[in-house]
Amino acid sequence: MNSTNYDACPECDLLLKPAQPKLGEKVHCPRCGLLLSRPRKQSIERTFALSIAGFILFFPANLLPMVGLTVLGNANTGILISGVIALYNDGMEAVAIVVFLASILFPLVHLCLSLLISGHLYFNCPNRYLVAWMRWMHHLDEWVMLEVYMLGIIVACVKLMAIAPLKLGWGLYAFIALIIITTMLTSSLDNRLFWLRIEQLGKESKNAS
Amino acid sequence: MQAKANALRQGFIRCHDCGYLVKTVDQPSTCPRCDSHLHARHPHSLQRTTAFLFSSFLLYIPANVFPIMTVNQFGAGDAHTIAGGIVELIDSGMIPIGMLVLVASILVPSSKLIGIGLLLLCAHFRWQINARRWTVMYRIIAFVGRWSMLDIFMISILVDLVDFGGIQIIAGPAATAFAAVVILTMFAAENFDPRLLWDNQKNL
Numbered sequence: 319m320n321s322t323n324y325d326a327c328p329e330c331d332l333l334l335k336p337a338q339p340k341l342g343e344k345v346h347c348p349r350c351g352l353l354l355s356r357p358r359k360q361s362i363e364r365t366f367a368l369s370i371a372g373f374i375l376f377f378p379a380n381l382l383p384m385v386g387l388t389v390l391g392n393a394n395t396g397i398l399i400s401g402v403i404a405l406y407n408d409g410m411e412a413v414a415i416v417v418f419l420a421s422i423l424f425p426l427v428h429l430c431l432s433l434l435i436s437g438h439l440y441f442n443c444p445n446r447y448l449v450a451w452m453r454w455m456h457h458l459d460e461w462v463m464l465e466v467y468m469l470g471i472i473v474a475c476v477k478l479m480a481i482a483p484l485k486l487g488w489g490l491y492a493f494i495a496l497i498i499i500t501t502m503l504t505s506s507l508d509n510r511l512f513w514l515r516i517e518q519l520g521k522e523s524k525n526a527s
Numbered sequence: 528m529q530a531k532a533n534a535l536r537q538g539f540i541r542c543h544d545c546g547y548l549v550k551t552v553d554q555p556s557t558c559p560r561c562d563s564h565l566h567a568r569h570p571h572s573l574q575r576t577t578a579f580l581f582s583s584f585l586l587y588i589p590a591n592v593f594p595i596m597t598v599n600q601f602g603a604g605d606a607h608t609i610a611g612g613i614v615e616l617i618d619s620g621m622i623p624i625g626m627l628v629l630v631a632s633i634l635v636p637s638s639k640l641i642g643i644g645l646l647l648l649c650a651h652f653r654w655q656i657n658a659r660r661w662t663v664m665y666r667i668i669a670f671v672g673r674w675s676m677l678d679i680f681m682i683s684i685l686v687d688l689v690d691f692g693g694i695q696i697i698a699g700p701a702a703t704a705f706a707a708v709v710i711l712t713m714f715a716a717e718n719f720d721p722r723l724l725w726d727n728q729k730n731l
Contacts, residue, residue, distance in 0.1 A: 324548050326534035326541040329662055331722040333534040349532070350662045350725075387688045394688050401683035408686060410698045416706050417683045420676060449561045453544045460713065463676055469627070470680030476624045477616070477681075478688065513545045517560055 361508040366440045368503040369433035375496040382489030389482045420463040428462050431455040444523035448516045540567050569720040579715035583708045594699035601693045632678040639712045642668045653727040662721050669716045675709045
C-alpha cells in the first residue's frame with residue numbers, strides 16, 4: 319500500500335481514493351462535504367500572470383490617494399499607510415500594527431510568494447526554498463484581509479458622506495482592481511497541483527545532480 | 528465496517544501543510560514532501576482552543592463596554608461604543624450599512640464565541656451528534672472570522688480622514704480589545720481540529 323495512492327479528507331480524516339477530476343469538476347468529501355479538489359485551467363500560467371498584475375497594482379493602490387474629504391476648505395486625503403500612522407499617533411500602537419499587517423504587509427508578502435512560486439514552476443526551475451514558500455503562503459492565506467478592508471472603506475464612506483463631500487481617488491480604483499486580481503489569484507491557484515509539481519521538480523533536480 | 532475509513536486508524540497521517548499522506552508505521556516526525564512537523568491531530572487542540580476562546584471572551588467585555596471611537600467637535604467629545612455606532616447608522620436611515628456592521632461586529636463575534644464553545648464541549652464530552660452538520664458549523668465559523676475586522680479598518684480610515692482643526696475622530700480603548708477578540712477567535716478556530724468530532728462518533 320503506497321501512501322501516494324490514497325488521500326485523506328483534511329476535516330474528517332476519511333481515507334479516500336483520490337479522484338481524477340476533469341477541468342470544471344469539483345470533488346467533495348463524501349462524508350463531510352468539504353471541497354477537496356477543483357482543478358483549474360492553466361493554473362500555473364494564470365497564477366503567474368495574476369501575481370505579476372497584482373504586484374504591479376499593489377503600488378498605485380498603496381501610494382495614490384484613495385479617498386479625499388473636504389471640510390470648511392481643508393482637504394484631507396487618505397491612503398492605506400496614512401490610516402496606520404494616524405492610529406499609531408493616537409496611541410493605538412497595537413491596532414495600528416494589526417491594520418498594517420493585514421492590509422499592507424501580508425498582502426504584499428503573499429503576492430511576492432505566489433509570484434516566486436508560480437514563476438519557478440512556470441520556468442521549471444527548481445529551488446530548495448519552494449517548499450518553505452508554499453508553506454508560508456498557506457499560513458498567510460487567512461490573514462490577507464484586502465476584501466475586508468474594502469468593506470471598511472465602504473462603511474467609512476457612508477458615514478463620512480453625512481459630514482462632507484467625498485472625493486474618490488485613483489488609489490481606490492487601483493485597490494478595487496487589486497482585490498479582483500487577488501481573488502482571481504486564490505481561485506486559480508490549485509494547491510494540489512502546485513505541491514505535485516514542486517515534488518516533481520525536487521526529484522528531477524536530485525536526479526540531475 | 529465504516530470505522531476503517533478513518534485514515535488514522537488505517538495507519539496514515541495527513542500532513543497539515545501540504546496534504547501528503549504518510550504511513551504511521553515508519554514513525555516519521557516530519558513530512559517527506561514539505562518537511563513540516565507531522566501530527567495526527569492538531570497538537571493540544573482542545574487546550575489551545577480553550578485558552579484562546581477564554582481570553583477572547585474576557586476581552587469581549589471591554590470591547591463592548593468602552594467607546595470604540597470618540598468624535599470631538601469643537602472641544603465637545605462624543606464617545607461611541609460598537610452598538611452606539613450601529614444605532615446611529617440606523618437612525619440616520621442607512622439601514623443596509625447598519626445591518627452590515629451589526630452582523631460583522633456583533634452577531635459574528637458573539638456567535639463565534641458560542642459556536643467554538645459548543646464545538647469544544649462536543650469534542651470534550653464525546654457527544655454523539657451529526658458530525659457532518661457540526662463540521663459545516665466549524666467551517667462557517669472559520670470562514671466568517673476575518674470579516675469582523677471590518678470595524679477596525681473603518682476606524683483607521685475615519686481617524687485618518689476626519690482630522691480638521693475643530694472636528695476630530697479618535698480611536699478608543701475598545702478598538703484594541705475588539706481587534707484582540709477577532710484575532711484570538713481566529714487563532715481559536717485555527718487550533719480546533721474538526722477531526723476530533725469524527726473520532727468520537729461511535730456509530731461510524
